[in-house]
Amino acid sequence: MHMKLGFIGCGNMASAIMGGIIKKELMKPEEIIGADVFAPTRERARETYGIQITDSNMEVVENAEVIILAVKPQFYESVITEIKDKVKDSQIIITIAPGKTLAWLKEKFGKEVKIVRTMPNTPAMVMEGMTAACPNENMTEEEIKYACSILESFGKVEVIPERLMDAVVSVSGSSPAYVFLFIEAMADAAVADGMPRPQAYKFAAQAVLGSAKMVLETGKHPGELKDMVCSPAGTTIEAVRVLERTGFRSSVIEAMKACADIAKRM
Template identity: 40%
Template sequence: MLRVTRLALIGAGRMGEALLKGILQSGALKPDRVVVSDVRRKRLTQIEADYGVGIASDNVAAVKGADVILLAVKPQQLDEVLNEIADHLGESQVLISIAAGVSTNHIYDKVKKSLPVVRVMPNSPALVGAGISVVSPGKHATKEATELTVSIFSSVGEVVQLDEKFQNATTALSGSGPAYFYLFVEALIEAGIKAGLARDVATKLVVETMIGAGTMLKKTGKHPALLKDMVTSPGGTTIAALEVFEEAGFRAGVFKAIEAAMKRARELGG
């Protein structure tokens, strides 16, 4: 169990709820040690009913008495929240932000305190306990604050700790990555339907293929190029398809997409 007296979760959207669910299901914290705030009263009522946690009338009420504050709000909303709670923060509290593109230095400028700030980029598979989160401690973050953050996010998947200078790259790669994967899966399913397969059959074939391929990557530790070559026979069907992907600029398109996502992350961070 986490050594936390009270955790304040500000923002009860999909990711906020995923983290809440993971923390509670893992036994890291009991519901009576968590308080949640959100601008949507109806949403708060639902969260209270589903998880048995405390709810706060506003963000200031949420942070009072909390030793960990988890900011699960969009980048565009973060400054408003920070302005609201800044005067009520103590330097012993740990402030964790999952707002894409927003640096810890920006947060320090807003709160004007030297409390531990940790920046994290999770991704949507956290909703099913299969996410990966990148943790980057700010300049005043202690070892204990960083380890605590790692423990929290380990409840919803894997965790990697990196220098903050890599956060925009990881936002583009793993933070947004599930959407790229779903796009490719969708395209494969539609191609299967065009080839005459029923939708449910095409979907099952593609989904299980993706799960299996990912499992092979993880369990074997082999470079994806080696695994690709294992499936590719001279003059066969796989090489014919791969040739079309290359001619269509698939690899170059991926590079451009990641660059575009990184650029947008920088813009969101101001």
Template identity: 55%
Template sequence: MKTLGLIGAGNMGSAMLGGIVKAGLVKPENITVADLYQPSLDRVKAELGVNVTTDSAEVVKNCDAFIIALKPNVVELALSPLAELVREDQLVMSIAAGKQIAQLEAIVGADKKVIRIMPNTPALVSECMAGICANKNVTKEELEEVKTIFESFGEAEIVTEKLMDAVTGVSGSGPAYVFLFIEAMADAAVLEGMPRPQAYKFAAQTVLGSAKMVLETGKHPGELKDMVCSPAGTTIEAVKVLEDLGLRSAVINAIHECTEKSKELSK
């Protein structure tokens, strides 16, 4: 695509734009960003050199594709007045949690090219994980092009729409679980006498390195866990406590409830 638009210039939208511009996928002068909050527009213009406007219609009129980077509860309100401007050859992408393709088609038309995406906040540091699905009007080549865009600031996988609620549960909301875990680890280190800034660094780097081992070695997480647990050692004592207190069940139940909430948003 030669031109790209963004409706919504919040943290997620700005993070995505930064990755796209940095990767050189679309030139800044060919990107138009719309938002009603002028300070956000001033920031993305200064940082990325993109075109900005408070009129979302300008985005739809001037771009080959555009991303709706808004909260689910305002998508219909923002998109409905623009529906007549959407062209059949234009890619309409949404990152709104729980908003199904059928709901977006009901606004812009079932004959339009609609793509649903669930990224996450690590896009801010170019480590996004995004799930992508599309309606029947989107070609395989177009879907791969969108995947390439989201891979410019992390990783992306094409999934069926029925898995998008699970994507929300495990990766869309997942950073919050990880932050909670890091905070708990750091609190424990502080309890043992470590200064808090140092505790956060030890905990966060440990999580980062462990995740990298899963991705780069291809080994099962259980196998990697066993590598750390020496017989009658310190680590297995800690693992026993986590098992006794139901860490696995708590995580599974939390993601299940998050996924169910995502399903409710689509009703």
């Protein structure tokens, strides 16, 4: 049995990636194998995506060309210790753990392995992920392209130098949480002004989606787009004034700084 892609860990992030790959028809479900220690998680992956499943990490390593390590960072070391002797130099390992550097990974494998260190985010679940990829020196140009095509199946990808990885964790890995807080807060305010909650979430979320799209598609500076909404003596500039007074930007910057600092120490 020969698989193109293997997952060690079948949780949320793995599911998002599987979903994207199958939806884009990059691979067939039967070309994907997933292992997870937790039986219900494995079963869910099989029922949802039709992939092969196993309770053995070794089976994944023996059968897949590309292996995605989709376990939590604290389990990386034990999983690598378990599989390292079986990993062949033709296989590509994709990691998705913050803080686990290429140097650390190489040391744990104890030999030359093809590794792409990545940081995806949960919007991958709706095909709008943002992933940073950082290949090690054992990857050829062609292999890097192939790895990126897998990552592109659920969103956008940028190949970056490894020193930027901690910044990526805060600006895209963790940032959906801040955006959800922002949407929730905007909806709370709309509810306070009399709007039913389901409708408030829709208005707030679509406004965020549309604004993000304007930044990506117009190529205009965010400040210029903000100025376009702020009419003289109008409602918007008044809201902006209060956000500035209460330290909105500073609050975001400090939060992201704290996030990147934790990532550095992982």
